[in-house]
Amino acid sequence: MFVVSVSAQPEFVKISSMPGAFSRIGFGARGIGMGNAMSAIKEGSLVSYYNPALASFQDGNSFQTSYSFLTLDRALNFLNYTRKFEFGKIETPDGIVKPRSIAGISVGIINAGVSNIDARDGDGKKYNELSTSENQFFVAVSNRFSEKLAIGIAFKFYYYKLYEDLTSSGLGFDIGALYSFNESLTLSFMISDLNSKYEWDTGNLYGQSGNVTKEKFPTLKKIGAAYKFTEPKILASVEFESSNGGTNYLRAGCEYNIYTDLFLRAGLDRFNISNTDEPVRPSAGFSYFYSLNSIRFGFDYAFVIEPYSSGDQHIIGLNINF
Numbered sequence: 001m002f003v004v005s006v007s008a009q010p011e012f013v014k015i016s017s018m019p020g021a022f023s024r025i026g027f028g029a030r031g032i033g034m035g036n037a038m039s040a041i042k043e044g045s046l047v048s049y050y051n052p053a054l055a056s057f058q059d060g061n062s063f064q065t066s067y068s069f070l071t072l073d074r075a076l077n078f079l080n081y082t083r084k085f086e087f088g089k090i091e092t093p094d095g096i097v098k099p100r101s102i103a104g105i106s107v108g109i110i111n112a113g114v115s116n117i118d119a120r121d122g123d124g125k126k127y128n129e130l131s132t133s134e135n136q137f138f139v140a141v142s143n144r145f146s147e148k149l150a151i152g153i154a155f156k157f158y159y160y161k162l163y164e165d166l167t168s169s170g171l172g173f174d175i176g177a178l179y180s181f182n183e184s185l186t187l188s189f190m191i192s193d194l195n196s197k198y199e200w201d202t203g204n205l206y207g208q209s210g211n212v213t214k215e216k217f218p219t220l221k222k223i224g225a226a227y228k229f230t231e232p233k234i235l236a237s238v239e240f241e242s243s244n245g246g247t248n249y250l251r252a253g254c255e256y257n258i259y260t261d262l263f264l265r266a267g268l269d270r271f272n273i274s275n276t277d278e279p280v281r282p283s284a285g286f287s288y289f290y291s292l293n294s295i296r297f298g299f300d301y302a303f304v305i306e307p308y309s310s311g312d313q314h315i316i317g318l319n320i321n322f
Helices: 002-016 028-033 052-057 203-209
Strands: 061-069 074-091 097-120 126-144 149-163 166-180 185-194 197-201 212-216 220-228 234-243 248-259 262-272 281-292 295-304 313-321
Touching (some): 028 061, 028 281, 028 295, 028 313, 052 074, 052 166, 052 185
Antiparallel strands (some): 061 074, 061 313, 074 097, 166 185, 185 220, 197 212, 220 234, 248 262, 262 281, 295 313
8 A cells, every 4th residue: 555655646746746737726606616627618607717718608798706715814705707709690491680790708716825924034033024915817718610619719817926026927728619419418638738837936035046947838629519418407528638747536416406596516526536545536416597587696616625725615606687
């Protein structure tokens, strides 16, 4: 058992020590509650974080925000707006009028950080309190090229404030595709964090002892599938993700529309078939919606068992569709 643990540990540590870990936790209460197996789901409130091709399937306007309750003075927050655009009209041979072109846009922010960090001198005396802030800003555009195929691209800007004047930023890209096999089955493909990296210059902090270093994010490749059952009203999804960080993750999630405005969720995230010693992350959650005139308000919640922590994750969110 000891030999297995030692040989498996490097594969786990490799991606854990790579930059951008905060951006791989997930996005919002709905996605995290379904085990982050969201790249092929094209219904409900959509976020291009999971697949930039999804933006062109959003019904109306969707605004989402979420706040996470975490231990160890950590913070994780989400904000997103998604909208679909229809251009022109075309009449099919059977007399049905449809949009000539359908596109979508998704804009969002992920914010993470740690606060209440003690700064101590050589004698161990506290003289200051520090904090970190790591952020991802993304804009995604999507277009439906046919009734079945949609393709999207996302531009992601990273900004990391680590210590006083020590900051770094970087630009990365996501490319995704969505194929609707039929009304029930949807397939997805995505490549995430192309060119994403941090570049650090510690010259201002350490003078001649400083240097310039580059840290590349792991590149993620994902394929997924989602299936919609009519009775009972269950939306199920699975996803496989491979990375150059030594991981091959399986994810699964489901959403049950138990009542008109009530949705129950469950998921399983990060089952690493390359290292079965890495703990998986079960999750569960729900959403409840209330309509007021033409605006639909939703309350989202997700619970995630977090390994290596003294407590688990609780994510609450507000969802507005209009």
